[in-house]
Amino acid sequence: MTTSPSLADFEKYAPAGDAFYLTPSPLPDGSFGDPVYARPLDNSTAALTGGQNWLVLYLSTSAADQPVATSGIIALPNPAAHPVPDGGYPLISWAHGTVGIANQCAPSRDWGDTGASPMNAYPNTMLSHFLDQGWAVAMTDYEALGTGTADHLHPYMCGCSEAHAVLDIVWAARRLFGDQISSRFAIVGHSQGGQGALFAAHHAPDRIEGLTAVAAIAPANHPLGLVQAGAAAGHLNPGYAFTPLFLAGTLAGDPTIDPAQVLTDRAYQDLWPQAPHRSRAALSNTDSWGGIKGTEQFRASVPGGYLQAPNADQQKFNAQLAQMNPNLPITVPIRITQAADDARVYANPAPLLGTDALVRELTATNTADGAILYQRYDAGLVPNEQPLGVHFATINYDTPALTDWLANHLTTT
Secondary structure (H helix, E strand, O other): OOOOHHHHHHHOOOHHHHHHHHHOOOOOOOOOEEEEEEEOOOOOOOOOOOEEEEEEEEEEOOOOOOOOEEEEEEEOOOOOOOOOOOOOOOEEEEEEEOOOOHHHOOHOOHHHHHHOHHHHHHOHHHHHHHOOOOOEEEEOOOOOOOOOOEEOOOOOOOOOHHHHHHHHHHHHHHHHHHEEEEEEEEEEHHHHHHHHHHHHHHHHHHHOOOEEEEEEEOOOOOOOHHHHHHHHHOOHHHHHHHHHHHHHHHHOOOOOOOOHHHHHHHHHHHHHOOOOOOOOOOOOOHHHHHHHHHHHHEOOOOOOHHHHOOHHHHHHHHHHHHHHOOOOOOOOOOOEEOOOOOOOOOOOOOOOHHHHHHHHHHHHHOOOOEEEEEEEEEEOOOOOOOHHHHHHHHHHHHHHHHHHHHHHHHHHH
């Protein structure tokens, strides 16, 4: 007779230090969500306050539909303050915002010394608040972020990959902590993670039971229009740091894309190699993507260039970008939060499409499947907290209302 491995078993074999993130080869047999390693988190910068934090490596599925090991953190409330309730702790699966595709930028691996550190740290106030409610929190790093290699980059905003990571860490929590984890969970995400949260909710019915709601704060949307608008601009913009991230994501969705045919020689030869080594913030520097004009990013093989006459690889690039917009059928209640004056994810960037348009699309797509709540904060309501601005400040500003909404969906049957 065999017994299932215990938390202590996974801790016993967990490597110390950054060796934890080295994917075993071959991967152990198992199903998505099965733990590979677990150990108490020793990164105080990444830890949530008021709980017990565990670093985990778990099986998931890549954008290419292959087994992969993904890292993250699982935090349980302090049992002295919040004894395990009947049925276990309700769980929030958190989907984080853009940090880059460099391993050191993964939230669980960031010790406060990367360009992504302020972005990784900011949501921890809200996530610790969730622990204070007596909810567990699971925080994936996403596929190949923390565990990436030169041949396996993080597939930025590739929806199926994000969905797998966000959902499979819920399985990992259930298998590691058993009856301490409830069968009920919700998904919350911000920015890239807001987009990923919506994709996860879409894929949930085929992958896991127990999802009760999804909340997306300033969800990334309509990236094709944004990229094309940037490509038309004849000036410098730190926002062009997103170009290599999008390219990494589109390559995961379609490996036949040739980056050398998508980008200009300068962008491909000098700047594209920086992406796996720098945070998104560092890619915005003038010695990187912040130092190239929009009109100089994309190859123009014929008159009209990328915008009017995209070559075959650019057409495939565009097709993958279009698929990243999270207008999807979703069978649980949806809450979208957006500040009108968010300068990173726009509410209504006319003539482009923003979150206002996404909500209209989601409403039309999901008319028969449940309510969509759109919490839109007027300009000037959300504090413009420097240096991260309204885009991040919306997280804390919205936390009380979001918590009430989540409680209604996590604790009622």
